[in-house]
Amino acid sequence: MAAAKKPVDRRAQIVEAASKSFAMFGYKATTMELVSKIAAVGKGTIYTFFATKEELFSEIIGQLSKELREVAERTIDHDRPFFDNLSEALHELLLFREKHELIVKLSQEVRDIGTPMAKDGIARLEQGILAFIQQEVSYGIDKGELRGANPQLTAFVMLRLYLALSLEWSKQHKPLSRKEAAGYFGELLRDGLAVR
Amino acid sequence: MAAAKKPVDRRAQIVEAASKSFAMFGYKATTMELVSKIAAVGKGTIYTFFATKEELFSEIIGQLSKELREVAERTIDHDRPFFDNLSEALHELLLFREKHELIVKLSQEVRDIGTPMAKDGIARLEQGILAFIQQEVSYGIDKGELRGANPQLTAFVMLRLYLALSLEWSKQHKPLSRKEAAGYFGELLRDGLAVR
DNA sequence: AACTGACCAAAATTTCAATCCGGTCATTCG
DNA sequence: CGAATGACCGGATTGAAATTTTGGTCAGTT
Incomplete structure (x- = not known):
């Protein structure tokens, strides 16, 4: 229509x-x-x-955000355990992000010259991912796999943690393999660090 | 001498x-x-x-790093449980950081104009904190309170997580109280999120 | 009616002289 | 005589004016 x-x-x-x-x-x-x-x-x-350049840009970010969500949705299988789905989906998103030229270019532009509109676009994409994770977290809580504290905060922590592990860590150290990252990520989030 | x-x-x-x-x-x-x-x-x-302005600056960052470490060391009591010490010490460091004019000024300078030398200074301070946490993590592992995966990575994750919770979260949401932050932080790191 | 591109004001970029600053060193001071 | 100084140097930075670019409009064309 x-x-x-x-x-x-x-x-x-x-x-x-x-x-x-x-x-x-x-x-x-x-x-x-x-x-x-x-x-x-x-x-x-x-x-x-x-009406404006910004509106045109916004349309494109909107499309991309939708695409991003579809990638994530496609890798989720609600019959599998929550944490498997989570790290799988985050991994797919990260790959997509690294491969998608528009996202790469915008990130670089934000880093190098801080164009406000580019910042805005990246923020919207991240917001979309966050909303997706939050939805999955809520689902995981309903299914009884997850303890039910603040899903919004939990989603936020998950994303930050994953980004820290997969992007920031490698700025100063030998990057973690996909397996190491997923392993560490899943283990920490699932079971914590305390000896029991 | x-x-x-x-x-x-x-x-x-x-x-x-x-x-x-x-x-x-x-x-x-x-x-x-x-x-x-x-x-x-x-x-x-x-x-x-x-010999240079940079060397003078470096001396001052060195002093400050030492001071920072002393603050952290002072709040640690090895008779208390590991996670209490950790979140207490991180909290103290955060307060110190927020109050210390040199750190505040340098952070602002990095944000606003990205002076490379200021970046460098902040990075060195963070590196110092990281080394401190890592030392404590190793100690926690020795005492059998902590599972013994890669202490360096663990320290890194702890710092990122704490900063995400106490600084980044509040950029877009109502800030967590000191108690909420410490509670969430400790619980997640100690026990993870899975229902058991 | 749909489409176009010359046109406009505002914003960005370039230019370049004036100023500033890190670092040196001949001179001064104690 | 050696420690301390500040005038001095050239490269970097700044500010402002001149020039170019660009988002957006609209009279004219198809």
């Missing part, structure tokens, strides 16, 4: 062109003129569909 | 002056000229004791 079919769907052309440009040059260096060139469309036409 | 006593100890004068200036204006805005003025000393005299 949203997408009527025409000889050529200009809106889709534009979104695709913008997507490429944002991934290739980042938010700041992507100009509306450039997008119009790639889309083979007059600059004015873009403004028929999107 | 290192500090001979003279009518006035110029070296100490200089270090104190520099310390004040770094805390007041940050690394970048502290000029050698300014330090010499505060220390009531000719600029050239500074170079009798420190």
Whole structure:
């Protein structure tokens, strides 16, 4: 219903062109003129569909966020134990993230020049992941696999911990193998550190 | 032995002056000229004791790191349970950090303009904390309170987790009280999340 | 009616002279 | 005579003006 079919769907052309440009040059260096060139469309036409550059960007982040969620959802199998699902899903998300050029480019842009809009985009993606984890945590609590303290905080801790283990640790040490990371992560979250 | 006593100890004068200036204006805005003025000393005299501005700064970070360690050491009582000590010590360190003007100023400078030398200083302080935690973790393992996986990684995870809980969480949510944070932190690390 | 690109004001970038700063060293002081 | 000093140097930084770029508009074209 949203997408009527025409000889050529200009809106889709534009979104695709913008997507490429944002991934290739980042938010700041992507100009509306450039997008119009790639889309083979007059600059004015873009403004028929999107009121501002930010709105166009937002549409693309929205699509990407949805895609991210689908990746995560696809790796979850509610018949398996909670912690297996969790570290599997986080691993898939991390791979996706590392491979997806737009995300890589935006992260770099945030790091190097701190473009506020790029920050915003990354934050939205992270927020989406957080919401997903929280949903799974709540499910795990319902199923009785998980102790039921504050699911929001728990989801937050899980994400931070996973990122620390898989990204930050390797900044100063030999990176953990996928197996080591998942093992340590799962063990710590499941059973804690105390000798019992 | 290192500090001979003279009518006035110029070296100490200089270090104190520099310390004040770094805390007041940050690394970048502290000029050698300014330090010499505060220390009531000719600029050239500074170079009798420190070859470069960086070396002077390094000396001060070294002192501060030692001070930090003393604060942590003072709150540890090896007769108490490991996790009590841990969250107590981390809390003390956080308070110290928040109160210490030099650390606050340097953090701000890193955030706002990313001065490499300031980054470096903060990194060294964090490294010191990490080494301290690691030592305590090893001790906890020896005493049989802690499961004995990779102490370095464990220390790293503990610090990240504590910082996430006490600093990052509050960027987007109502901050946790000291009690909530310590409670959640201790419980998660000690016992994990799984229902048993 | 859909589309275009020349056009505009605001923002970003470049340029470049003026200033500043870390570090040196010939001179001074005690 | 040796410790201390501050004028001095060149490279880096800053600020402001000039120039270019860019998000967004809209009169004109198809």
